[in-house]
Amino acid sequence: MRVSEHCAPPRPHLPPLLLAGLALWGGVALVFPLLRHGGAVACVAAGIGGVAAMGALAVFCFRRRAMPVRAVLALGLAASLAASAAAGVSLVGGGVLAGREAVWTCTLTTDARASSFGAWAEARAESSLGAVPVRLNLPAEGTSLMQGERLTVRGALAPPPEEAADYYWNAGLAGSLSLGELSDEAERADAAPLLGLRRRAVELLGAHGGAEAPLLQALVCGWRGPLDETGAYEQFKRVGLAHLVAVSGAHLSIVTLFVTAGLRLIGLGRRPQVVVIGLFLMGYVGFTGMPVSAVRAALMAATGLLSLVVDRRSSALSALGLCLVLFGGVDASGLLAPSFVLSAGSTLGIVLLAPLFQGRALRGGCSRRLRGAVAGPLALTGASAAATQPYAAALFSQVPLLAPLANIAAAPLFALACVVGFAAAAFSCIVPCAAPAAVGAAALATVPLSGAVQLLASWPGTCLAVDAAAAPMVCLSVLLVGALWAWWPAQARQWAAAAGVAAVVVLAVVLVRPAPGDEIVMLDVGQGDAFLVRSQGAAVLVDTGNRDALLKEACARQEVRTLDRVAITHPDDDHCGSLSALADVAAVGGVLVADDLLSCSCSSCIDLLGDARQAGYPDGVQGLRVGDAVRCGRFTLTVVWPASFADEGGNADSLTFLCAYDGDGDGDVEWTALLCGDAEAEQLDAMEGLLPAAGVDVLKVGHHGSRKSLDGHLVDRLDPEIALVSVGKGNRYGHPAPEVCALLEEGGARVLRTDQAGDVTVAFSMEKLEVRTQRDAAAA
The missing domain is CATH 1.20.1280 (Monooxygenase)
Structure with a gap:
């Protein structure tokens, strides 16, 4: 019917x-x-x-x-x-306490996370001077620290750096403390009541979970560090399932309702459903160590569940409003936390819009059971996405195009993995001798979810890169949810048709754009390198930086969707760390490296080759020697360094390209550019015989403009018209060195830096070089 x-x-x-x-x-x-x-x-x-x-x-x-x-x-x-x-x-x-020395007792309020310079966590710091929320900078081994652990730190509270002042304020952090090493200097202790339970569960899952251990630890305990290290978290983000393994428990409400849909499918009554979901939420909060974010997310999930239990959405909406009032009254800055925005937005979308989405999900005749199994998860996904996807796109710098399909496929698989995983963790903590069998069964139950995510993430072009600020995207969500509510449910078919037409128009505008001209673009990826060379529809990216979100935002700004090759100058993380993430938003043909890197036995070279080969690019990994050339439209990139490795793939072995531009194809070069990775003055002197006698027009300053990158002789010898410096704002290395910038400017070069100008585009033509910057475009 x-x-x-x-x-x-x-x-x-x-x-x-x-x-x-x-x-x-x-x-x-x-x-x-x-x-x-x-x-x-x-x-x-x-x-x-x-x-x-x-x-x-x-x-x-x-x-x-x-x-x-x-x-x-x-x-x-x-x-x-x-x-x-x-x-x-x-x-x-x-x-006011900034700069004052004290002995601080720091209680971690989040799990420690890896960073480019070690690890960090948010913490509550107490001393005789007072108590303040801080960012705690930790050594690399600090990634093992969990929320609730307590450390003793001796030092001065540093004020927020100017370039990050807005982040600190909005996150509710008064400053930062730094811990040099985890030794007697840091007296560790447990402050959270359930931290011991969580640590024990993480250990048992890690010891007996095999290859699925990182995913089990993330699902059951919210412990995401090992999942990040394996790269699996990037796969979940790529297909729009990051909320399933988020440490904060963001989107736990939609996950809970997925489990509820599964319980309905097997015919479980309403009261047993409440009991099972209640145990699920308590188990989640317990095994995650009771961080504020997890408690908050669990309350949001309970709010969504309330609408199902009492069949009165007004009660659930009132409960959500009460949560907003209470959380805002206790900690206003907490309302701006990404985990809170996603959890509250997801709950609001589900309770407010899911019935409308479910009513339209399947219009034809079908069984009630099928409607609950298919239309339910689809409606929940759509309702949640309407309220949160624009903000999530700004947060992760991408739109996962497979998210609807992935959420529907993952719903029953996730429910299976979670139910068995929670039961196994609880049973193993009570009966440790049964842990191998219990956790082994949980690992088997996790395999279908892991396999489905890997399969979906392997499809090319699964994401659309996005460069957007959070505020306008939140406004877009508000307008979308408001419009759906205001016109409910009249003319739903007309609205669906209009939305489809609008989506097609938007995709046409995004995907069908005039081809860019002949240009070299220095992408702003923070303290790292990423240079885009493109001409006549061809594109080569030299290095990727190591901040995935910044690279994806840059790809969105520059409309990069295909790359013929990605050349990695050397295996330092700030030059190749985001190679794996690049495949999320662009189709890559293959990877280029120095030929000696293919046989180098150092760990960094081996890791780079492993990442490049695991990506499975069609043309694989190719080694280049001095004299080899790579064509990119009207550009020819000729290798001029290194003749052989002398630094195990370090700065001195940076793959260096002399980029020649032939605008009319007559064989005469109109302009030249030198892209030298982290090669410094000593290496530039050695390759002098391979460089044009008249110098170069565009110089990518080596090693982010370090003191050793250039000297007076080289500036005179190269005589660049434009000098490009890829550098992160407020970096701890002091890059670029003021004396290097002064030498270049005295030599007549125009110095352009990503920390000041953002993306810098040098457009080539027969007559001139034209420079455009991201900051200038924003000001216009």
């Missing part, structure tokens, strides 16, 4: 508590970032204004004996002023 139009669910009523919570959330998002620039005075003024406004509104509503919608929204906004002011005053007060 066909589902008739009148069967569409009614538009949900928005309860006052939800409106107040949303107004509080939106107000904090607008006000709190601005308070950083006003300091203590602005915070105090905002607090007084917020409290006064709340009092006036309370008196107004008491006299009217009613609370109209406008008053509810105004009350939420007034509360956002007060909450933002309280959080701001706390941060300003914490900033």
